[in-house]
Amino acid sequence: MAGVRFENITCRYGNHVVLKNFSLEVKESEIMGIVGPSGCGKTTLMRALCGFMKPETGNIYLDNRLVYSASKRVNIAPELRGIGVVFQDYAVWPHLSVWDNVCYPLKRHKVPKAEMEKRAAHALEQVHMTGYEKHLPSQLSGGQQQRVAIARALVSSDELIVLDEPITNLDAKLREEMLAEIQRIQKDIGTTIIYITHDQAAALRLCDNIAVMAPDGHICQIGVDEDIIRRPADRFVFTFVGVSNFIPVICRSGKVFTENGEYPVDTALSDMQEGGRYDLGVRPMDIVFDEKSELKVTIKSVTFLGDQYDYFVDFNGQELRIECNALDALSHRVYEEGEKIGVKFLNVRYYPREEGTAS
Numbered sequence: 110m111a112g113v114r115f116e117n118i119t120c121r122y123g124n125h126v127v128l129k130n131f132s133l134e135v136k137e138s139e140i141m142g143i144v145g146p147s148g149c150g151k152t153t154l155m156r157a158l159c160g161f162m163k164p165e166t167g168n169i170y171l172d173n174r175l176v177y178s179a180s181k182r183v184n185i186a187p188e189l190r191g192i193g194v195v196f197q198d199y200a201v202w203p204h205l206s207v208w209d210n211v212c213y214p215l216k217r218h219k220v221p222k223a224e225m226e227k228r229a230a231h232a233l234e235q236v237h238m239t240g241y242e243k244h245l246p247s248q249l250s251g252g253q254q255q256r257v258a259i260a261r262a263l264v265s266s267d268e269l270i271v272l273d274e275p276i277t278n279l280d281a282k283l284r285e286e287m288l289a290e291i292q293r294i295q296k297d298i299g300t301t302i303i304y305i306t307h308d309q310a311a312a313l314r315l316c317d318n319i320a321v322m323a324p325d326g327h328i329c330q331i332g333v334d335e336d337i338i339r340r341p342a343d344r345f346v347f348t349f350v351g352v353s354n355f356i357p358v359i360c361r362s363g364k365v366f367t368e369n370g371e372y373p374v375d376t377a378l379s380d381m382q383e384g385g386r387y388d389l390g391v392r393p394m395d396i397v398f399d400e401k402s403e404l405k406v407t408i409k410s411v412t413f414l415g416d417q418y419d420y421f422v423d424f425n426g427q428e429l430r431i432e433c434n435a436l437d438a439l440s441h442r443v444y445e446e447g448e449k450i451g452v453k454f455l456n457v458r459y460y461p462r463e464e465g466t467a468s
């Protein structure tokens with residue numbers, strides 16, 4: 110199975126540098142998620158990997174095979190890199206039937222007919238598209254086309270599969286099934302998978318490791334899901350992955366206060382400066398009700414979401430969001446609009462104040 114290594118690659122469109130000295134290693138047989146805001150360079154990175162774009166600098170290795178090097182003038186053709194790919198904007202050949210689409214990479218690799226038919230049929234079965242073999246893409250829904258594209262990627266390579274937003278057009282149930290299928294394939298065959306998405310929940314659910322890209326294309330953090338959620342490397346990661354509250358605070362006499370708060374919200378950390386202004390970041394699930402606490406919030410609204418209650422509350426003139434697990438909520442009490450209750454903040458993070466960014 111193929112591990113992947115990007116070494117100092119730089120990609121640009123005209124004057125627009127999208128990736129600058131970008132390095133990343135994906136280990137053999139892992140599922141690496143790449144998440145980042147729209148336009149940060151995720152698809153560009155995959156174009157470079159698959160051989161559809163030539164980086165200005167750097168090297169790309171598949172296992173230990175150099176497939177691209179700007180300085181050594183190595184550029185292995187896309188079809189010889191052995192990567193199965195589902196591109197976000199380009200799903201399937203419009204003029205080929207479902208069957209021919211899936212058989213296409215196998216024909217190119219001159220796989221014997223009997224084996225080709227077996228593998229294509231199996232791949233269509235995996236994506237629940239058996240029975241659609243004769244359809245043209247124009248006769249399929251967007252989600253069905255995506256599933257054909259996934260089937261084609263599955264037969265293309267046992268080594269490395271790259272999926273760029275592969276399930277955006279699917280309904281929740283099918284998305285769940287495709288994720289389970291991708292995970293199963295990875296487990297059975299040990300294929301290395303790079304999974305690109307905006308959908309952090311899907312990335313958290315599927316991936317062994319996740320790389321978070323910043324808007325300027327650099328990687329802010331690589332880690333397992335728990336690292337990213339619980340120990341975000343910086344403010345961008347904290348904000349990008351999951352919902353967050355930011356509360357402007359100030360450090361006084363070794364304690365942390367909100368600007369107009371009478372009671373401290375926390376004890377200052379050793380590296381915080383006296384008089385320093387910070388933003389306290391806290392996730393909605395880490396604000397817990399505690400009737401004994403001096404820190405009071407007033408409930409503005411409450412919504413029941415099946416497995417949780419979502420509260421919007423006022424805290425010293427600022428709106429915060431609190432999520433409360435439904436079982437926990439019912440074992441205490443569900444609070445009502447207008448009630449004033451104590452809260453505690455758990456797992457807080459502090460970031461130097463950025464004016465205009467606290468909300």
Ligand SMILES: Nc1ncnc2c1ncn2[C@@H]1O[C@H](COP(=O)(O)OP(=O)(O)OP(=O)(O)O)[C@@H](O)[C@H]1O
Binds near residue numbers: 122146147148153307
């Ligand atoms: N062919 C192109 N010519 C010029 N600029 C391009 C081209 N393709 C992409 N770009 C620009 O490069 C940047 C990165 O694009 P890219 O498609 O890699 O982003 P992305 O992270 O995949 O975004 P999304 O999440 O929306 O798919 C964007 O600013 C985009 O406008």
Ligand SMILES: [Mg+2]
Binds near residue numbers: 151153
């Ligand atoms: Mg993209």
